[in-house]
Amino acid sequence: MENLPFFTMDDFDFNNSYVYLRIDINSPINPITGEIMDNSRLKSYAKTIEELSRSKLVITAHQGRPGENDFISLNNHARFLSNILNRDIEFIDSLFGHDVRDSIDKMKPGDIIMLENTRFYSEEISINPDKFDIMENTNIIRNLSRFFNYYIIDAFGTIHRPQTSLIGFKNSGPMIAGRLMEYEIKMINQFKYSDLRPKIAILGGSKISDAIKVSKSFFDNNIVDYIIYGGVVANILVWAKGYNIGKKNRDFIINNNKNYKNIMEISRYILEKYSNKIILPEDFILNPSGRHININENIPDDELLADIGMDSILKFEEYIKDAKNIFINGPMGMYEISPYSLGTREILNSVAMNGGMKLIGGGHTLNALNKFELSKYMNYISTGGGALINYLSGDSIPVIDALIENKKIFEGVKHGR
Ligand code: 3PG
Numbered sequence: 001m002e003n004l005p006f007f008t009m010d011d012f013d014f015n016n017s018y019v020y021l022r023i024d025i026n027s028p029i030n031p032i033t034g035e036i037m038d039n040s041r042l043k044s045y046a047k048t049i050e051e052l053s054r055s056k057l058v059i060t061a062h063q064g065r066p067g068e069n070d071f072i073s074l075n076n077h078a079r080f081l082s083n084i085l086n087r088d089i090e091f092i093d094s095l096f097g098h099d100v101r102d103s104i105d106k107m108k109p110g111d112i113i114m115l116e117n118t119r120f121y122s123e124e125i126s127i128n129p130d131k132f133d134i135m136e137n138t139n140i141i142r143n144l145s146r147f148f149n150y151y152i153i154d155a156f157g158t159i160h161r162p163q164t165s166l167i168g169f170k171n172s173g174p175m176i177a178g179r180l181m182e183y184e185i186k187m188i189n190q191f192k193y194s195d196l197r198p199k200i201a202i203l204g205g206s207k208i209s210d211a212i213k214v215s216k217s218f219f220d221n222n223i224v225d226y227i228i229y230g231g232v233v234a235n236i237l238v239w240a241k242g243y244n245i246g247k248k249n250r251d252f253i254i255n256n257n258k259n260y261k262n263i264m265e266i267s268r269y270i271l272e273k274y275s276n277k278i279i280l281p282e283d284f285i286l287n288p289s290g291r292h293i294n295i296n297e298n299i300p301d302d303e304l305l306a307d308i309g310m311d312s313i314l315k316f317e318e319y320i321k322d323a324k325n326i327f328i329n330g331p332m333g334m335y336e337i338s339p340y341s342l343g344t345r346e347i348l349n350s351v352a353m354n355g356g357m358k359l360i361g362g363g364h365t366l367n368a369l370n371k372f373e374l375s376k377y378m379n380y381i382s383t384g385g386g387a388l389i390n391y392l393s394g395d396s397i398p399v400i401d402a403l404i405e406n407k408k409i410f411e412g413v414k415h416g417r
Helices: 046-051 075-085 098-105 132-136 139-145 179-192 208-220 231-240 247-256 260-273 310-322 342-353 363-371 386-393 398-413
Strands: 018-022 056-060 112-114 150-153 175-177 199-203 226-229 283-287 292-294 304-308 325-329 357-361
Touching: 046 075, 046 179, 075 112, 098 112, 132 139, 150 398, 175 179, 175 398, 179 357, 179 386, 199 208, 199 310, 199 386, 208 226, 208 231, 208 260, 208 386, 226 231, 226 310, 231 247, 231 260, 247 260, 247 304, 283 310, 304 310, 304 342, 310 342, 325 342, 325 386, 342 357, 342 363, 357 363, 357 386
Parallel strands: 018 056, 018 150, 056 112, 150 175, 199 226, 199 325, 325 357
Antiparallel strands: 283 292, 283 304
């Protein structure tokens, strides 16, 4: 196995120590019941936590984004994780303060505490990472750093976010990649550095900012030969190409992306420069009417583009069939609702049938794979979505950069196991 340029859990002995563990258990949440719909990310931390069974372990994580339906407490996540590990986990509904301090002070080796959603605190997302002295002076870092001997960052799914709980402890003590992070990077590198072509990406879902920005890097750095687009990511490209996608679809993009003008600009740039590598849908299924529509028909203002149509499925399958390396991130449409699940199911099906390397990312893709019982056909299922595409794009990754810098600072304190 390759050597990684940062500390791993092999480098230290964590027994009896206070260990901070940042994980990514951001999960799809049922918008009606508020229940966790898929516990795959939670399960992926079993190995890391198992190895820390004689530490005083404090876990942090985030869920959702402010203002969105899935921006909820980690209370249920703690319960789920406790069931998965068969270990007691004390959940504290804050991130720092008296209750946190008192509970951490009383910890014994083997105890696990989980703190509240880091994004409930504006300091988590609002600090400019270039002003690192300000980040280090936040309540999060000042209050928590007094406790810990080690900082294990295992939140592979969030390595592309320069947020306080992820990179802010860079100067506080040894920062170490957890077992999941180590495994993810080793597996994804196999895809990233493979020379077998055609190499294609399939990008869908609703996180258009990440997907459009990395598309540019993917093409500029010749990482893939084609990108197939579905979901809202396709909608902005279709819009940027000059088609009328209807008011409801435009509003969805505008309301969920403050930077949509910038995304639009990048979309136009890639469409112009890489038009023969961008594979877009040509027909759609509308919600709520369930009607089929072609891209060049006028899309009604009160309908959502809820799935790709059959012509698009057949077109996409032609590219998937010939690919030697495929990675897919994000569904083609509203796969959770059965009249709109066909596009996602068929595309995942043809990826599953391909005999090449198949790398999968994103919480919703994972959920869809499980729903359609296709997981077993994939070579590697990453817990990362945006993180995975950013890592593959070759752009610099804030958490990886922080881990590398930290190793340079703390190399001297390393204790071999
Ligand atoms: C994810 O699910 O992609 C990660 O948890 C990051 O979430 P974010 O896109 O809201 O930062």
